[in-house]
Amino acid sequence: MSVPAYGILALVLTLSGAGARAEGSFQCDLQPISRASWIPGRINVxxxxxxxxxxxxxxxxxxxVSARVSQRSATTYALSWSLPMLTDSGRAKPRFRAALNTANLKMSIQSINVGSTMQPPRGWGSCRREPSLSLVAQNRLGRN
Known part of the structure; x- marks a missing residue:
């Protein structure tokens, strides 16, 4: 392919993705490891x-809610977020941290109770990709 042809190809690819800013999206079905703890049953990331x-x-x-994200490996991302909820005693903020493996589509999750000495409630589950990944996100995940 000649240099002008590469330029045309780059322009076509740029314009085809210019109309929408697609993001990597996952839907995760989760369950608690112990029955006595509350873990969200379904989340979208x-x-x-x-x-x-x-x-x-x-x-x-x-x-x-917004989540902090840090990359742990080529395919694993750590997320941390707080979910604002209203309780009888006022406003509470359950905090969660999770690890999402984008290669095997598995997630582990913990509910963090600040000041508690008890073992944090944990859960796990499987995720599925939403079909709207952009080319940048697909390349980031190693998909072509």
């Missing part, structure tokens, strides 16, 4: 294209 930020939506409450 929507990463930005560069996988440095994410929005987490708890399906039960329909609340979307």
């Amino acid at each position: 929507r990463f930005s294209d560069d996988f440095t930020t994410a929005k987490v939506t708890d399906a039960a409450f329909g609340v979307s």
